[in-house]
Amino acid sequence: MRIIPPLGGGQWDFNPQIPEDTFLIDYYFVDGRGNCWPDLRAAQVRELAPGDCTLVGMGAVADFRSGFPEGARYQVAVWVEDLQGMEPGGVELGEAVLIRELQGKTPTQMQLYATANGLAAFHLRFKYCHRCGGSLESAESGWARHCRACGEMVYPRQDPAIIVTIFDAAGRLLLAHNTAWPARRVSLIAGFINMGESAEQAVCREISEEVGLNVKPEWVSYVTTQTWPFPQSLMLAYEVHLPADYPDLELTPDGVEIEWARWFARSEYLDAVVSGEVSGPVNHSVAAALVRAWLDNHMGTPVRI
Missing domain, CATH: 3.90.79.10 (Nucleoside Triphosphate Pyrophosphohydrolase)
Structure with a gap:
């Protein structure tokens, strides 16, 4: 028996809810606890700080501070805890949905939501360095955390x-x-x-x-x-x-x-x-x-x- 894993497989695809001629970035809003907001539109987010999100799909860049090159498209996970304090204010999150109960999504979208949840959980759980106790900050486009004090790099585990x-x-x-x-x-x-x-x-x-x-x-x-x-x-x-x-x-x-x-x-x-x-x-x-x-x-x- 050989089964294609149901959370993803094949090539990445993009969120059809977001018109290609309108946005260059697909957003996946999660909280790291298995919840997501699939209907929250990217138009509600004007600017993203390095600590607010992580690249989870194509086109990863070395650091968010370098921005998004013109003409490229990205899959981005945004932590809802950080989103609540972002501009523009008063963003209505609406009803949360369990990622495991999402319907009508492609296998790649399911994999991206799940990946985003795992990365969000990593950022929410690992706040301090295990070597020196210093504060950790997001690094490598959100795929790692870096200690400001001793330089230790911490990576998400499976x-x-x-x-x-x-x-x-x-x-x-x-x-x-x-x-x-x-x-x-x-x-x-x-x-x-x-x-x-x-x-x-x-x-x-x-x-x-x-x-x-x-x-x-x-x-x-x-x-x-x-x-x-x-x-x-x-x-x-x-x-x-x-x-x-x-x-x-x-x-x-x-x-x-x-x-x-x-x-x-x-x-x-x-x-x-x-x-x-x-x-x-x-x-x-x-x-x-x-x-x-x-x-x-x-x-x-x-x-x-």
Whole structure:
């Protein structure tokens, strides 16, 4: 199974809401907490200071202070906290939308909003230098922060995590409910990779810890990768096919992260969704893409979500 990551892919494209002959810059307004303002027009912003925004798409320049070359187009993320104090005053932000629930956006737009959220979270969280305690300021067009006192450069990080589809010999999929999720939501087993641990080892460990199944590394195969900047994860997707002679398919949820888990045939899952017994993974996530591929029975062929 190979899945194109649903948050983006292919070449960058530009926001069709902003006419090309009117603006040279596409703006993505975010707050670093997973919210965005997709209908806020760039016309409401006259000038941008280096600390207010970050270039997240094409045409990155060395520093915002050099401005935007004439005729070039850019994708720019603007932090809403800073926007509220910018000229012109009295900008109405309107209703915030969760990035993960955006509808009608291209894959590139979704990737840009998500990237912008991750960068905004980075700027909001890293205010002081870890070496000397000095103040950090935006640098490298917003892709880093620089310490005024000692010169240390701080870069945004991504934390690698695994997510895995687990199939039994009959093709049923294991889905689980995390204690932190809304009632009835189910998704795949996932977790962060520990220091010194390979991704395949993390797959085996997480499955054992969360649902009590013992999986051999040779049963683990790579599927795809998706960045998930809410605020800073890199999801490495794998799949596991349990052999026909696997001794015991009984699931033992840990009761801490996983409240319950269950094997689903395709028809059972669809019936459960229609009846409201369960709801699937969140939109635009690689988990949703993996479940969709299973439902469509597209094993071994590319799937575009």
